[in-house]
Amino acid sequence: MYRVNTPLRYPGGKQRITPFIQELLNENEIDGNYVEPYAGGAGVAINLLLAKKVKNIYLNDSDRGIYAFWYSVINETEKLCGLISDTEITIDEWKYRKSLIKQNSEVDLLELGFSIFFLNRCNRSGILSAGVIGGIEQAGDYKIDARFHKDDLVSKIEAIAEYRQNIFITNLDAEYYIKNYITELSDDTLIYLDPPYYEKSSELYLNSYLKSDHGNIANVIQNDINHKWVLSYDGVPEILKLYESRRSFIYDLSYSAGKSYKGKEVFVFCDDLILPISCTLENVNAGLAIL
Ligand SMILES: C[S@@+](CC[C@H](N)C(=O)[O-])C[C@H]1O[C@@H](n2cnc3c(N)ncnc32)[C@H](O)[C@@H]1O
Numbered sequence: 001m002y003r004v005n006t007p008l009r010y011p012g013g014k015q016r017i018t019p020f021i022q023e024l025l026n027e028n029e030i031d032g033n034y035v036e037p038y039a040g041g042a043g044v045a046i047n048l049l050l051a052k053k054v055k056n057i058y059l060n061d062s063d064r065g066i067y068a069f070w071y072s073v074i075n076e077t078e079k080l081c082g083l084i085s086d087t088e089i090t091i092d093e094w095k096y097r098k099s100l101i102k103q104n105s106e107v108d109l110l111e112l113g114f115s116i117f118f119l120n121r122c123n124r125s126g127i128l129s130a131g132v133i134g135g136i137e138q139a140g141d142y143k144i145d146a147r148f149h150k151d152d153l154v155s156k157i158e159a160i161a162e163y164r165q166n167i168f169i170t171n172l173d174a175e176y177y178i179k180n181y182i183t184e185l186s187d188d189t190l191i192y193l194d195p196p197y198y199e200k201s202s203e204l205y206l207n208s209y210l211k212s213d214h215g216n217i218a219n220v221i222q223n224d225i226n227h228k229w230v231l232s233y234d235g236v237p238e239i240l241k242l243y244e245s246r247r248s249f250i251y252d253l254s255y256s257a258g259k260s261y262k263g264k265e266v267f268v269f270c271d272d273l274i275l276p277i278s279c280t281l282e283n284v285n286a287g288l289a290i291l
Pocket residue numbers: 010012013014015037038039040041042043044060061062063066172173174175194195196197205206207208209
């Protein structure tokens with residue numbers, strides 16, 4: 001079992017599917033590049049890199065705040081860790097960090113990256129638009145710093161930063177990224193796409209897709225990617241329809257993000273991806289969970 005190596009809490013964070021992605025890498029004899037066009041907390045990518053299952057990870061997210069955080073982990077490690085160690089975890093600081101996030105594009109990447117991280121660790125379920133743990137009055141059982149274990153977070157960031165030569169981060173729209181940025185990577189590459197959910201997405205993330213965007217990106221994914229890929233989504237009929245010509249299976253999902261979300265999630269595979277034995281066509285067609 002992988003421990004959680006990413007320092008970001010992320011609603012719907014996928015680190016728990018790392019063993020499955022690792023199986024896909026093994027079956028397809030891929031150990032070079034692993035790409036996440038919708039990186040968010042990048043839980044799977046960080047696990048794979050630290051376990052040396054792949055040489056390079058490519059993390060892209062169109063949200064400047066998320067990018068700023070990963071940028072700071074890699075390029076401003078010492079300053080970011082200094083901010084984490086030295087900043088008092090208070091409601092006043094929380095308000096200040098929230099105001100910086102509102103100014104977004106005017107704030108430099110280190111300050112923005114730390115502010116995103118601060119709210120990610122201090123807000124309920126790591127959701128940026130949610131309230132602070134314990135409430136503004138701090139009357140709850142859990143207080144603002146309940147998830148802010150400074151030493152542990154600093155050591156996670158330092159461990160990741162040691163691999164900075166092997167981490168490639170970008171702040172692009174996924175469509176552009178797919179069509180222009182990753183095309184030249186070698187065949188020794190797996191792409192894992194985890195787009196914003198079809199439903200509930202705008203509650204969870206700052207950047208989400210309109211309904212029509214899901215159709216557009218489905219075309220891009222199925223027609224323009226020249227590497228092996230796997231995709232995960234909420235398993236709603238609209239999404240299943242968009243990918244009906246591909247192999248897929250549905251698995252049960254339940255996680256807590258403020259309120260608890262229960263539902264089905266779907267994996268979709270590109271045609272030439274070899275699936276692990278646990279994931280035979282029979283299972284896939286029957287929609288059996290193998291996680
Ligand atoms: C479902 S989350 C990814 C979660 C991630 N797999 C994890 O384990 O933490 C989707 C991410 O896609 C990003 N995003 C939304 N629209 C995007 C777009 N058009 N291009 C690139 N990233 C986008 C969001 O900012 C969000 O971080």
